[in-house]
Amino acid sequence: MAEWQRTHTCGELRDSHVGQTVTLNGWVLISRKFGNQVFVDLRDRYGLTQIVFEADNAELFATADKMGREWVLSVTGVVRARVAGKDRTDVATGRIEVEAKALTVLNACPPLPFSVTEFPDEEPANEDLRLQYRYLDLRRRSIQGVLTLRHRMNKAIRDYMDERGFLELETPLLGKSTPEGARDYLVPSRVFNGEFFALPQSPQLYKQLLMISGYDKYFQIARCLRDEDLRADRQPEFTQLDVEMSFVEIDNVLGLMEGLAADMLQKCHGITVPTPFPRLKYADAVLRYGSDKPDLRFGLEIVDVSDIAAESEFTVFKSVLAAGGVVRGINAKGAADRFSNSQLKPGGELPKLVEVYKAKGLAWMKAEGDKLTGSIEKFFPDAVKAKLKEKLGVQPGDLLLFVADKAELTANALGALRSHLGSALKLYVNWWEEKAAWDATEGAAAKKEKRAAKPFAMRPEHFNLLWVTDFPMFGWDDEEKRWAAIHHPFTGPMDEDVPFLESDPGKVRAKAYDLVLNGYEVGGGSIRIHRQDVQNTVFKLLGMELDEAKKRFGFLLDALQSGAPPHGGIALGLDRWCMILAGTTNIRDVIAFPKNQKARDLMTGAPAAVDARQLRDLGVKLS
Numbered sequence: 001m002a003e004w005q006r007t008h009t010c011g012e013l014r015d016s017h018v019g020q021t022v023t024l025n026g027w028v029l030i031s032r033k034f035g036n037q038v039f040v041d042l043r044d045r046y047g048l049t050q051i052v053f054e055a056d057n058a059e060l061f062a063t064a065d066k067m068g069r070e071w072v073l074s075v076t077g078v079v080r081a082r083v084a085g086k087d088r089t090d091v092a093t094g095r096i097e098v099e100a101k102a103l104t105v106l107n108a109c110p111p112l113p114f115s116v117t118e119f120p121d122e123e124p125a126n127e128d129l130r131l132q133y134r135y136l137d138l139r140r141r142s143i144q145g146v147l148t149l150r151h152r153m154n155k156a157i158r159d160y161m162d163e164r165g166f167l168e169l170e171t172p173l174l175g176k177s178t179p180e181g182a183r184d185y186l187v188p189s190r191v192f193n194g195e196f197f198a199l200p201q202s203p204q205l206y207k208q209l210l211m212i213s214g215y216d217k218y219f220q221i222a223r224c225l226r227d228e229d230l231r232a233d234r235q236p237e238f239t240q241l242d243v244e245m246s247f248v249e250i251d252n253v254l255g256l257m258e259g260l261a262a263d264m265l266q267k268c269h270g271i272t273v274p275t276p277f278p279r280l281k282y283a284d285a286v287l288r289y290g291s292d293k294p295d296l297r298f299g300l301e302i303v304d305v306s307d308i309a310a311e312s313e314f315t316v317f318k319s320v321l322a323a324g325g326v327v328r329g330i331n332a333k334g335a336a337d338r339f340s341n342s343q344l345k346p347g348g349e350l351p352k353l354v355e356v357y358k359a360k361g362l363a364w365m366k367a368e369g370d371k372l373t374g375s376i377e378k379f380f381p382d383a384v385k386a387k388l389k390e391k392l393g394v395q396p397g398d399l400l401l402f403v404a405d406k407a408e409l410t411a412n413a414l415g416a417l418r419s420h421l422g423s424a425l426k427l428y429v430n431w432w433e434e435k436a437a438w439d440a441t442e443g444a445a446a447k448k449e450k451r452a453a454k455p456f457a458m459r460p461e462h463f464n465l466l467w468v469t470d471f472p473m474f475g476w477d478d479e480e481k482r483w484a485a486i487h488h489p490f491t492g493p494m495d496e497d498v499p500f501l502e503s504d505p506g507k508v509r510a511k512a513y514d515l516v517l518n519g520y521e522v523g524g525g526s527i528r529i530h531r532q533d534v535q536n537t538v539f540k541l542l543g544m545e546l547d548e549a550k551k552r553f554g555f556l557l558d559a560l561q562s563g564a565p566p567h568g569g570i571a572l573g574l575d576r577w578c579m580i581l582a583g584t585t586n587i588r589d590v591i592a593f594p595k596n597q598k599a600r601d602l603m604t605g606a607p608a609a610v611d612a613r614q615l616r617d618l619g620v621k622l623s
Helices: 058-065 127-132 141-163 204-212 250-269 282-289 315-322 349-355 382-392 407-424 431-449 532-541 546-560 574-582 612-618
Strands: 021-034 037-044 047-054 072-081 096-107 186-188 196-198 217-225 237-246 279-281 302-304 326-332 363-368 371-373 399-405 465-469 474-477 482-485 512-517 520-527 567-573
Touching: 021 047, 021 096, 037 058, 037 072, 047 058, 047 072, 058 096, 141 217, 141 250, 141 574, 204 217, 204 237, 204 546, 204 567, 237 250, 237 574, 250 465, 250 512, 250 520, 250 567, 250 574, 279 282, 282 302, 282 407, 282 465, 302 407, 315 326, 315 399, 326 407, 349 407, 371 382, 399 407, 512 567, 512 574, 520 574, 532 546, 567 574
Parallel strands: 047 096, 279 465
Antiparallel strands: 021 037, 021 072, 037 047, 072 096, 186 196, 217 237, 237 567, 302 326, 326 399, 363 371, 363 399, 465 512, 474 482, 512 520, 520 567
């Protein structure tokens, strides 16, 4: 072993090491000079240790005095106890320090584009700069913690699946383009000019083929790529847990995943969540919460008041009802004083929110004492007001909000409004916000009392898990004038709904299910079609004639008539899972090398132009 190589990590030394000679390797977090001593906090991913350079070692002292942040050092020295009263309770090595006896500067560096420290009084660099220098950003303690958590999550998954007899099998990254939903990333072939591979949006077809091949329990932590518009919880290149099983029905898949989710939360955060998870049918979720991924950490249920609105004198409501629409509302309990009339009138905060979803407006009333006041109160006779108050459970101080339009539009608008109100009215607190408040209060108390801070205790109620089931199998595409698959075209119909495939597709429910965590869809799957005749019927319904279906999916259709077992599975979005477990709302925080919101890698400059010879070899000509 080279003389400069470490004997211990920077987070390892304790009182029991006092008197030992050790060698540490790491980066300079910060250095401080006090008279005849230079103190350096040396950091690696395991922790930090305070190094002391004494003036009586003139050469070492001079070198230490000029060291900058992020220099890479090897320090050999003797472990000693800190001076009484100078120990730190906020770091594991806070009772000791190392008196330097030898120093090797492994790499010096100039001042960097931003500081990688995370002191409370420092403003973080903007995200684009951090992504440009991601190799520096990754040194930050918070990101190291997140990626370590991600490792533990993946290990928990692999252990759980292995214990239950699942095989981890890899599927190709270069496959055939079968566009359905998001756009494919295409890879031109050099050997077959004019032909293209597609990068996988998911291993869907391959895992079905594995079931047909007799591998009845498959899983894979799979890389997937979709060329789609981005947002805070979405990346073009993402990771999912892909699972497929043979000879199963819905309850088998849901039971397996409930056990896995509970195991992940236990191993990552030490909490025990109750199982089985609640189940909510799609129609009920949309009707009551305006979303197929509702956050049930708070109430604010949407209530249909169409029957009562029909008795009012409000022409807007009556005309919507006459056209076959609905009137639905939310009672924001105790929120009458939270929003001013100007925030509720056209152009205000809440109307603007529902207008995003093409709602024509937001009607409102406030319960002031025993009376209802507001924009539409005068159109409701006393008897109708009484019915409204009873149906919505109105009490003094409540705010009533209404949208009238087509059922789907009303659900979308009120669902978004419900989510906004839940956050604005602080009807729930994200666990990381609660932890930040705890850490600030407990940290201050611990510092005053000169003791170690007590850790924040996470609780099962911080994680609201539920299944949404009984999805419609098809939705009507007004632009294409045809039916479209809600999930994907390989999703199986409910057995009792098979007769409706040709006669009334809108009535067909899918054997599909989504797992929802705190308002995020974190998993989705289905029982698949395992009969060729049913698959052909679905393809035809989706506007795909047999010749086209054979051209695009002939290998699957052939396989389905070669002894395909009943099978089904699910995929969990591991980036979203890690995002919630780590306590962030930005998916880029949990990926080592993410793309920015424009799908660009700012560090390497990808995507980038390539030279003419490469294009010529690929038979590609740019217009």
